Amino acid sequence: MEQEPRLKIAVQKSGRLTENSLHLLETCGLTYSRGRDQLICFGENMPVDVLLVRDDDIPQLLAEGVCDLGIVGLNVHLEKSDPEAGVRKALDMDFGRCRLSIAVPRGEPWNGPASLSGRRIATTYPNILGRWLDEQGIEASVVTLSGAVEIAPRLGRADVICDLVSTGSTLAANDLEETMVVLESQAALLAAPQAHSAWAQRMISRIEGVLRVRGSKYIMLHAPRAALEEIRDLLPGSEAPTLMPLEGLEDKVAVHAVCSETVFWETLESLKGAGATSILVLPVEKMLA
Numbered sequence: 001m002e003q004e005p006r007l008k009i010a011v012q013k014s015g016r017l018t019e020n021s022l023h024l025l026e027t028c029g030l031t032y033s034r035g036r037d038q039l040i041c042f043g044e045n046m047p048v049d050v051l052l053v054r055d056d057d058i059p060q061l062l063a064e065g066v067c068d069l070g071i072v073g074l075n076v077h078l079e080k081s082d083p084e085a086g087v088r089k090a091l092d093m094d095f096g097r098c099r100l101s102i103a104v105p106r107g108e109p110w111n112g113p114a115s116l117s118g119r120r121i122a123t124t125y126p127n128i129l130g131r132w133l134d135e136q137g138i139e140a141s142v143v144t145l146s147g148a149v150e151i152a153p154r155l156g157r158a159d160v161i162c163d164l165v166s167t168g169s170t171l172a173a174n175d176l177e178e179t180m181v182v183l184e185s186q187a188a189l190l191a192a193p194q195a196h197s198a199w200a201q202r203m204i205s206r207i208e209g210v211l212r213v214r215g216s217k218y219i220m221l222h223a224p225r226a227a228l229e230e231i232r233d234l235l236p237g238s239e240a241p242t243l244m245p246l247e248g249l250e251d252k253v254a255v256h257a258v259c260s261e262t263v264f265w266e267t268l269e270s271l272k273g274a275g276a277t278s279i280l281v282l283p284v285e286k287m288l289a
């Protein structure tokens with residue numbers, strides 16, 4: 001009997017995205033054992049294997065059909081994915097947040113993108129930067145480096161830089177000031193053009209479910225019928241709540257709702273103020289839309 005091919009998911013081997021990516025797959029129910037070479041995690045309970053590779057290689061592995069799904073920063077996808085190859089972003093993952101920004105030596109005057117005209121900009125993201133400069137109508141010279149971009153101005157290799165920033169401490173340590181964001185980035189789930197198998201779809205919807213459930217709460221309360229509309233409007237990020245009659249109480253109903261946003265004490269106090277009683281807030285463990 002022909003076996004269904006195993007789904008292959010590419011994850012960064014060792015870096016900022018590794019822990020969150022593997023943890024997310026585990027939360028989706030995947031258990032695995034790590035191969036002796038530490039490059040493949042063999043799924044034990046699903047036909048799914050995880051390949052551990054450099055993040056920069058993931059777009060090409062997907063384009064070549066070696067892997068079906070992959071997790072990389074949006075910055076890497078936009079820099080490395082060949083638009084012709086059909087690798088698509090399936091989901092934003094809500095971790096690995098950072099921004100690709102222009103930074104100039106501290107104290108240098110800045111008058112918007114026009115200040116970049118005719119200057120040398122060091123970056124490891126020549127494609128994203130080049131497209132952005134075109135959009136801005138700026139002519140500048142892009143100096144492509146493979147790393148240590150932040151020291152390029154001090155070494156005289158460039159006038160300004162375009163690099164990834166999260167806290168800004170690396171910039172500060174190198175006497176640079178962030179002046180403009182070129183791209184807001186976070187980790188993204190990428191899908192290869194051929195990723196149509198049942199398991200690919202299943203993993204995408206499980207990951208989507210895990211992400212949606214984070215921070216979601218299940219709220220139960222009793223509400224006077226007269227205040228239903230007001231109470232419904234107070235429930236943060238909930239779609240149609242479920243209403244149920246309460247035995248022996250004509251003027252009250254039970255309201256159950258999944259709230260996709262944080263439920264603060266203030267919200268509960270407002271619900272109480274609107275007439276809600278017996279308010280319970282529960283965590284949600286799994287969700288499948």
Ligand code: ATP
Binds near residue numbers: 013167186
């Ligand atoms: P690899 O060895 O896999 O090529 P790397 O050095 O390119 O690793 P990391 O520094 O681990 O990559 O960053 C991986 C991703 O994490 C980045 O592409 C980016 O999307 C995200 N990220 C979040 N914060 C930052 C930050 N402050 N600096 C760099 N990347 C960040």
Ligand code: ZN
Binds near residue numbers: 054055056
């Ligand atoms: Zn990399």
